[in-house]
Amino acid sequence: MTRLNIVVGITGGIAAYKAVGVVRALVLAGHDVHVVPTEGALRFVGRPTLEAISRNPVHTELYEGVAEVRHVAIGQAADLIVIAPATANSIAKLAAGLADDLLGNTLLASEAPVVIAPAMHTEMWRHPATRANVETLRSRGVTIVGPAVGQLTGADSGPGRMEEPDVIVRAALERVLGEASKHEASAHRGDLAGRHVVVSAGGTREPLDPVRFLGNRSSGKQGIAIAEAARERGAHVTLIAANLEVAEPEGCDIRRVSTTLELQAAVAEAAQGADVVVMAAAVADYRPASVSEAKIKKEQSDDGLTLELVRNPDILASLGNAPHPGTLLVGFAAETEADDERLFELGRAKREAKGADLLVVNRVGWNEGFASDENRVVVIGDGGAVVARADGTKLSVAHDILDVVVAQATTAAPAATTPKESETE
Numbered sequence: 001m002t003r004l005n006i007v008v009g010i011t012g013g014i015a016a017y018k019a020v021g022v023v024r025a026l027v028l029a030g031h032d033v034h035v036v037p038t039e040g041a042l043r044f045v046g047r048p049t050l051e052a053i054s055r056n057p058v059h060t061e062l063y064e065g066v067a068e069v070r071h072v073a074i075g076q077a078a079d080l081i082v083i084a085p086a087t088a089n090s091i092a093k094l095a096a097g098l099a100d101d102l103l104g105n106t107l108l109a110s111e112a113p114v115v116i117a118p119a120m121h122t123e124m125w126r127h128p129a130t131r132a133n134v135e136t137l138r139s140r141g142v143t144i145v146g147p148a149v150g151q152l153t154g155a156d157s158g159p160g161r162m163e164e165p166d167v168i169v170r171a172a173l174e175r176v177l178g179e180a181s182k183h184e185a186s187a188h189r190g191d192l193a194g195r196h197v198v199v200s201a202g203g204t205r206e207p208l209d210p211v212r213f214l215g216n217r218s219s220g221k222q223g224i225a226i227a228e229a230a231r232e233r234g235a236h237v238t239l240i241a242a243n244l245e246v247a248e249p250e251g252c253d254i255r256r257v258s259t260t261l262e263l264q265a266a267v268a269e270a271a272q273g274a275d276v277v278v279m280a281a282a283v284a285d286y287r288p289a290s291v292s293e294a295k296i297k298k299e300q301s302d303d304g305l306t307l308e309l310v311r312n313p314d315i316l317a318s319l320g321n322a323p324h325p326g327t328l329l330v331g332f333a334a335e336t337e338a339d340d341e342r343l344f345e346l347g348r349a350k351r352e353a354k355g356a357d358l359l360v361v362n363r364v365g366w367n368e369g370f371a372s373d374e375n376r377v378v379v380i381g382d383g384g385a386v387v388a389r390a391d392g393t394k395l396s397v398a399h400d401i402l403d404v405v406v407a408q409a410t411t412a413a414p415a416a417t418t419p420k421e422s423e424t425e
C-alpha cells in the first residue's frame with residue numbers, strides 16, 4: 001500500500017467537527033496526516049483533538065517554526081491536500097491565491113492534487129462569486145466533492161452540507177491513487193467528441209395542490225454521473241434535470257423540469273438529432289387527474305382521501321417504438337426483485353417493451369440504490385444479452401455504461417461515430 005503524506009486543511013465552518021472523521025479515516029487507512037487548521041477552524045474544533053487524531057503536531061501560525069521554513073515545507077512535502085470543510089471565504093482565497101495564513105502558504109507552495117469539500121449556506125454556494133471561484137478552481141484541476149443537499153446548521157436545508165467524511169476520503173484517495181486506474185481519464189478522452197448526449201436525471205414530481213406532490217426517492221446522482229462522464233469524454237451534453245437533490249454538474253446544457261409532461265417536452269426537443277439519449281430519470285407512471293388550485297384541507301374529507309390518477313406517457317417507449325436512426329437509446333430499470341436472474345428477466349422484458357437499445361438494470365430498496373454514491377448494475381443489450389456488469393462509484397459505473405454505448409455506436413450506427421461534416425471543418 002502506498003503511504004501518502006496528506007495535508008488536511010480545515011477552515012472555519014461548523015462542519016469542521018466532521019473533518020475530524022476525515023482525518024481519522026485517512027490515518028486509519030495508513031497515511032501520514034498533517035492537519036493545518038485556520039484560526040477560524042480552531043474555534044470549532046480544538047487543537048488537542050486534531051493532534052490526537054492525526055498523530056502529528058498541528059500548526060496554524062505563519063511565524064512559528066520559521067527556521068524550518070514551515071510555510072512552504074508542509075506544502076512541498078504533500079502528496080495530496082484535502083480541504084474539509086472549505087468555506088466560501090476559503091474557496092475565494094484559494095481562487096485568488098491568497099497566502100495570509102499557514103494554510104494559504106501551504107496551498108501556494110504545493111504541486112500536490114487538491115480536493116476540497118465545500119460547506120456553506122445555500123445562498124453562499126449559489127452566489128455568483130462562489131460559482132466563479134469554484135469554476136476557477138475546477139479549471140485548475142481542483143477536485144470538488146459535494147456539497148450534499150440536506151439539513152444545514154439552522155432550520156434551512158438545501159445544497160451546502162459538507163459531504164460525509166467517507167465520501168470525501170474516497171474521492172481524495174481516488175484522486176491520487178486512481179480507482180485502480182480503472183478509469184484513467186486519458187483512456188476515454190475524446191471518444192464521445194462531437195457527439196450530442198442527452199441525459200435525463202432526477203425524479204419527476206406530480207403536483208396535487210400548490211404545496212404537495214407525488215414524487216420518488218431518486219437523487220439524480222447516477223444520471224449526473226453519466227452526464228459528467230459523457231462530458232469528460234468530449235460529448236456535448238444536455239442534462240434534463242428533474243428536481244435534483246445534488247449540485248448540478250458544470251459544463252452541461254441544463255434544462256430544469258419538474259413534472260413528467262415537462263420532462264417529455266424537454267426530452268422530445270433535445271433528442272432531435274441526438275446521438276445518445278440516456279433516460280436515467282425516475283419518471284412517475286401516474287399523475288393526479290386534476291390539480292387542486294387551493295391547498296387540499298383535511299376537513300374536506302374526514303374519512304380519508306382518494307386520489308384519482310391518470311397514466312403518464314412513457315417517454316422512453318415513445319422514443320424507442322418510433323424510428324430513431326442514428327440515436328442510441330439507453331433506458332434504466334430500478335427494481336426491487338431480489339433474485340438476480342429474475343431481475344435480468346425484468347430488464348430484458350423492459351428493453352423489448354420500450355424499444356431501448358440498452359437497458360441498465362439496478363436493484364433498489366429501502367437502503368439500496370437511491371441516494372448512495374455507489375451502484376451495481378447490469379447492462380442488457382441486443383437479444384437480451386448481459387453486455388456489461390458494473391460495480392463501484394456512480395461515476396465509474398457511468399463510464400462502464402458509456403464504454404458499452406461507444407462500442408455499440410461504433411458497430412450499429414455509423415452516423416453516430418463518424419464526425420459530422422460541420423465538425424471536421
Ligand code: C5P
Nearest residue numbers: 279280281283313314315316331332333
Ligand atoms: O417502466 P419503468 O418506469 O420501470 O421504466 C424505467 C425506464 O423508463 C427509465 O429509463 C425511465 O426514465 C423511463 N420512463 C419513461 N417514462 C415513463 C416511465 C419511465 O421514459 N413514464
